[in-house]
Amino acid sequence: MSSEAQPQTTAHATGVKEPDPKILVFCCNWCSYAGADLAGVSRLQMPPYFRTIRVMCSARVDPEFVLRAFQRGADGVLVAGCHPADCHYIGGNYRTRRRIALLKMLIQQFGFDPDRLRLEWVSAGEGEKFQKTIIEFTNTIKELGPSPMARGDE
C-alpha cells in the first residue's frame, strides 16, 4: 500500500511514521452510548481512532474483554458508564469501578502503563464530555505510543 492510501498515518517530527492508535470504547446502552450519539449528532469533532462497542451496562464489560482487547493489540481501552447513582441496573457501575481499579493494577503488573485503561462516567446528556474524554484519551495514548503487545515484543 502506498503512503497516500494511509492518510491517517501520523508523521512525527523524527520522520518515523507511527501507526494510528487503536482505541476500544465500551459504552453502556443507557447513558454513555446515548452520550456518544449526542456527540455525533451535535457534530462534535473527535479524533477518529476509536471503535465503540455498545454493551447493556458497563458491568457487562467482563475483565476478560479488556485483557482480550490488549492481547489483540488495542493501544487503549476506555470503559464509559452511567454516573454513580444513575445506573439503569442500580449498581452495575459500582461493580465496574471496582473491576477497573483492580484491572489497572493487573495490567500494570503485566507491564502496561495503567493509563492505557480508563474509566469515565458519561451521561446521555454529556456529548461534550464524551468528546473531551476521547480527545484526552487519544492524546494520552499517542503519548504512550503503540501498545507493547502490538509491537510484538517478547
Added chain:
Amino acid sequence: MAEKIKIAQYWGAGCGGCDVALLDIDAKILDVHAIAKVVVWPIGFDGKLKEIEAMPDKSITVSFYNGAIRNSENEHVAKVLREKSAVMIAFGSCACFGGTPGLANVTNKKEIFETVYKNTPSTDNPNFVTPQEHYKAKEGDLELPKFWDSVKTLDEVVDVDYFMPGCPPTVNLIAMAVDAVAKHVTTGAPLPPKGTVIASDKTLCDECKRERVEKGKRIDKIYQAYEIKPDPKKCLLDQGLICIGPATRAGCGAMCPNAQMPCRGCMGPTSGVTDQGASMLSALSSIMNITDKEAQMSEEQIMTMMMQVKDPLGTFYAFTLPKSPLRRIVTEKKRKG
C-alpha cells in the same frame, strides 16, 4: 492375557509432585501393573529417550506428561512422546496451564540467570558463568537444553488429547483416568471425546461444603490467610479471604477449603471461561461492599479499597499465567511528549 499396553510418564518443568501423585493411587497401581508396561518414567524407572525415539509411531498407549514447557528439551520430549503415543494426557496444572513455573512469565531468561547465577547471596560466581548450550570438551561436544524466555503449556507445542488439571491431580481423578483407559483396553469401551478435561465441569463452590450464609453478602476487608482464624463452617470468601473457588473447576473435593485454606485455583477455569484470573477478578470486585455513600466516593477511594488485593497477578493467575490472554509481561517504551 493379551500383550500389555505401554504407558509413559514424563516430566517437563515440574516439581515431581505429579509423579508421586501417580503412586498415591495405592492398590490401583496393581491394576496399572496388570495391564501396562511402563516404557519411560524418569523418576521411577529407567528408560532412555533413544529407545523411545526408535519405537514405532503410536506404539505407546498413553503418555502422561507433567510439567510445563520451559526449555528445548521439554519440547523435544513432548514432541517425541506425542508421535509415539496414541493418547497424550496433559497431567497436572503445569502441563495444562503452566502452573507455578508459569509465573516465571513475569520475568525472562536474562533476569532469571542473573538471579540464579549471580545475585543470590549464597552464589559466588564473579565471572558470571552461566549454563552454555554447547561446550567443546576434550571428551567431546556437550549440550544443554536451550532455556526460553517464556514458559509454555503442553498444548502450545503438541496436540493434547486429555487434560488432567490439579496440583497434583487427585487420586480420584487419576483413578478415573486409569479406569477409563483400562476399560478401553480390556473391554473396548470408548474413550471420552478428545479435549475432555478429566474433572468436574462445575465450579469448586458446587463441591465445597462450607455454608454461604447470607445471600448477597459483601465484604469490607480482605485478609491474608495468616491474618485471621476463619469460622470453620462459613464460606471463606464471605469472611474476606480470597478463595478462587468461584472461578475454579471442581473435581478436587474442595480439599483446601476443607482444611481452612482458601482455594488457589490449581484446577484452572471451567469450560465456560477461558481466563480464570479475569473471572475471579470480576467475582471478587462484585462482592466488595457498597454503602449508601457510594455515589460520593472518588475513584481514588475505590482504588484504595481494591489495593487490599496485594498482588492481583500472583493471586488470580497463580496457576494459569501462560494460558491467560496476555501470557507474559510486556515492556512499555518510555513515554513521549
